[in-house]
Amino acid sequence: MTDRKPLETLVRRAPWPDSVSRAVGTPLQPSVVYASENPDQLDAQYGGAVAGYTYAREGHPNADVLARKIDMLEGAEGGLVTGSGMAAVTAALMGILGAGDHVLGGDQLYGRSLRLMTQDLARFGIATGLFDPTDPATLEAAIRPETRMVLVEVVSNPTLRVADMEGIARICNDRGVLLAVDNTFTTPRGYRPFDHGADIVIHSVTKLLAGHSDATLGYVAARDPGLRKAIYDFAVTTGMTPSPFDCWLAERGLMSFPLRYDRAEENARVLADHLAGLKGVRRVVYPTRPDHPDHNRAVALLGARGGNMVSFELEGGRAAANALVRAMPEVAFAPTLGDIGTTLSHPNSSSHRNVAPEARARAGISEGFFRVSVGVEEIALLLRDFSAGVAAAS
Template sequence: MHLLPKGGTIGQTLTEVHMSDIPKTLVRRTPWPQSASRPVGTPLQPSVVYASDSPDALDAQYDGHASGYTYAREGHPNADVLAQKIDMLEGVSGGIVLGSGMAAVSAVLMGLLGTGDHVLGADQLYGRSLRLMAEDLPRFGVETSLADPTDAAAMRAAIQPNTRMILVELVSNPTLRVADFEAIRALAADVGALLVVDNTFTTPRGFRPFDHGADVVLHSVTKLLAGHSDVTLGYVAARDKTLRDKIYTLAVTMGLTPSPFDCWLAERGLYSFELRYDRAEENAAQLADFLAGQEAVKRVLYPGRADHPDHTRAAALLGARFGNMVSFELHGGRTAANAFTQACPDVAFAPTLGDIGTTLSHPASSSHRALTAEGRAALGISEGFFRVSVGVEPIELLKQEFAKGCIAAL
């Protein structure tokens, strides 16, 4: 078939037609401008598809003989740039960025476990992780158990002959209990189970699980790493490439794809991560001490305080990096909780953490609302219990705002 321009005659070939007679088009014909210089900021690349030179060239990419991109569900430049930066923080290579923190949790559990396997989880995991363990994995023939990660004997007692994985958070959500990590690592090695660590709360600024024997590390990048409440992303890395490939394959198959724009924003947020973390951590220590002196407050939980039940363990594992999370309990239950939040509206009451500003969360009405009142009580979560993600505001401003809440809660 011959391509004929408007007005061409039958018998004319394309070479016989003057090129100026070919219609112009705006569709996919303009190459990306070349430049002798390079951009300082990372370019945003939202393209879903990538063109190859030939079937042989595409085969070379899929066979691993050439690097490049094919389809964004399988990977894209902004995800890889972000993954490499988090890899540097965690001291690993080959990390994968996914569409959310729960996408990372799901990819690990479903990518590495199968029918007949057993996974042991800490009993104070993130609420949706607990739901996945309790309700979803059993539907696929994966057995699950939960145990107190601060009690090495309880963890060991929950091990079964088919235990394939142990999943823990070093610092739990929301009661900030500190796992007996060394004992759990030894237990995983004894029984040949994979040790998976959700490092969202602690971050690699506070603890690097791979340095302490973890097999897989994951994050909700949405939180402290990105740090501005404007992206939803997850990250997972594995020490062993075989494990990494299984997680990646599951993620691609299920379409747990991260948005290039979210990756671009998260990378920008990551540039200030260490500065933000250090300032927020400093504020958290001071805010915890301040709250402990308020009449309306029943108890304060902060690993850096000597009255924290796991303070000695926290100091041994974390050094002085006790993080930016503080929890406290009011005497007056739900009535006091309502009064507190209404009295300090400039502290965002929201079921999230890790923002550059301070946010206040009420687990009984948000992250742990799916549990029964008895189940929450067993974890130490009452109607007067709050979790604070401390931000970078001036500490005197935070004290002033929290003082107003405490007065109203009396």
């Protein structure tokens, strides 16, 4: 018996039950704050003398569990999980660069990365420029004395061009410029940037790593500890905190990542060949197909790992595009990628809608251009759906 009245003690936190066994599933820890024993212990935590959590914006267990798993995949240390892929991109750029610095980006980066490069960084005194990542000579010509970083995607979104990573890394190393690689499309299953001279690796975990369209997260890791701290400090200060629940979901999704990736990649290869044989399809873009413009480089860089992304162009404009989508109701038409199921996106009406028409035309992104994030369905279903869609568009 106790003298305490039950209603008076409800607000007190109950201790976690002791157990000689342990949970098989990763516990979800949504706590915003963590209690320390006394000011000395809190000082020791902030000073790094002892390990411990303080405030979730500065780190929490579910983010760390997820980050360590992606670190393992990428051969990294001390990676940071952020609230989105664009938060990871922003943390890498803004955490390291300052007024007077110059950064160069591949000219076919993801649409929001392009916007950050071409419209936002200049407001903070950071100069920017673009280059063709398939032609390292354009990078060499664009580098200035104040150039501090290059940002590139191994495989571009949505045109699936393959960057000359060997040439880019060599130039960055020779000129003392940091190389940041967005590895979202290729994933560490296809390519590990740190093994090829990169200084920073970025992911939209939302996509293939988490894989179920139910968690919005990013990841960024740097080889140099000083850069890691600069990125971490900026992300914490600006509140790029990931949700513990999203981290928990993503870690669960990551457990099946190799199986999902391999199945989706095989489906993509078969679908690409099938599309190429359909009347009404002008062209198909898939890295390991012999007709890919960067085929030899893709094979040298990625081997047989063509990935799960396929792009294709219909004969016809917006009317044909609308007809194709309407004829494929079981394939999600959505501006995303990396889901366990196949999704179809139309860059002109989504990711690249704010890119100048002439720039879209130069990249080959027409009204009939689609990007497919291939999932793990039975391949017969996908071949049926896309056959019906192309037939309707024609």
